[in-house]
Amino acid sequence: MMVQQIDRKQLKRDSKALLRTAQVSPMAMTALYLGLVLVLDAADVLSGGSAALGIGSLLSTFVSVLTWLVGMVLSAGFVLYCMAIRRGERAEFLTLFDGFAFVGKVIGLNIVITVFIALWSMLFVIPGIVAAYRYRFALYNLYENPGIGIMEALDMSKRQTVGYKAQLFLLDLSYYGWAFLAALPSAVLEWCVSYQELSAIVGLAGTPALITSLLALSDFSWILIIDLWSLVVSLFYLPVYQCTELGYFETAKSTSGVGFGAEPPRQDGWNGRIHPDDLGGW
Numbered sequence: 001m002m003v004q005q006i007d008r009k010q011l012k013r014d015s016k017a018l019l020r021t022a023q024v025s026p027m028a029m030t031a032l033y034l035g036l037v038l039v040l041d042a043a044d045v046l047s048g049g050s051a052a053l054g055i056g057s058l059l060s061t062f063v064s065v066l067t068w069l070v071g072m073v074l075s076a077g078f079v080l081y082c083m084a085i086r087r088g089e090r091a092e093f094l095t096l097f098d099g100f101a102f103v104g105k106v107i108g109l110n111i112v113i114t115v116f117i118a119l120w121s122m123l124f125v126i127p128g129i130v131a132a133y134r135y136r137f138a139l140y141n142l143y144e145n146p147g148i149g150i151m152e153a154l155d156m157s158k159r160q161t162v163g164y165k166a167q168l169f170l171l172d173l174s175y176y177g178w179a180f181l182a183a184l185p186s187a188v189l190e191w192c193v194s195y196q197e198l199s200a201i202v203g204l205a206g207t208p209a210l211i212t213s214l215l216a217l218s219d220f221s222w223i224l225i226i227d228l229w230s231l232v233v234s235l236f237y238l239p240v241y242q243c244t245e246l247g248y249f250e251t252a253k254s255t256s257g258v259g260f261g262a263e264p265p266r267q268d269g270w271n272g273r274i275h276p277d278d279l280g281g282w
Contacts, residue, residue: 003163015243026239038227040067073099102146133165
């Protein structure tokens with residue numbers, strides 16, 4: 001097993017160059033993907049409001065589960081679009097719905113990953129984080145080869161991520177600023193709620209008018225604000241981030257010899273330096 005030290009900055013530059021060659025605009029595809037997610041979130045909120053009016057909590061639960069599952073499949077379609085770009089293939093807008101061709105496995109694998117990470121997290125926070133990176137490539141394995149089983153995709157990811165977990169963590173860390181910016185409205189809402197609760201506990205007189213006005217907005221209004229803001233911010237980083245992570249996946253396949261179309265591992269430190277210290281769990 002060889003581990004390659006990936007040049008993250010160069011890979012990001014390469015991903016940006018690849019995205020410029022896409023026949024279908026990455027920004028347009030990202031806008032379509034996140035726009036559909038916004039519609040799903042809005043439908044979820046509206047169904048919750050209907051339940052509050054007594055129309056039916058069963059309907060609300062059904063809509064919530066359905067929107068969650070459809071969101072998983074749309075996410076698969078967005079990754080498939082980015083995979084096609086990295087292969088130099090044409091990907092149309094309809095690629096976003098390609099995940100429905102193997103929807104059962106997409107949903108099943110997402111659920112299994114969530115359960116496994118939750119179980120590891122029960123031991124402590126760190127094992128849960130390590131598990132999340134251990135299964136990071138499982139969905140990619142399935143997207144490349146829908147014929148494999150769920151547990152096979154997980155096992156492949158475990159072998160592929162040996163020595164790459166720390167590098168993936170650093171990749172995520174390099175996008176922390178973008179992620180924080182995208183989540184800014186949510187952070188503002190949480191801060192307003194926390195301020196109001198703290199004020200009630202310590203007995204502060206009154207709440208600032210701005211906070212009162214923000215908290216007076218409906219759940220539906222907040223969903224629109226949060227999702228629209230996230231959509232706009234994500235247009236500038238999400239396609240690059242996704243294509244860059246797929247570059248990590250391709251490198252891990254090549255050096256481990258595990259995965260669809262993976263070449264046998266080479267012994268000459270191809271295209272990078274080999275660091276023996278990386279051969280552990282991280």
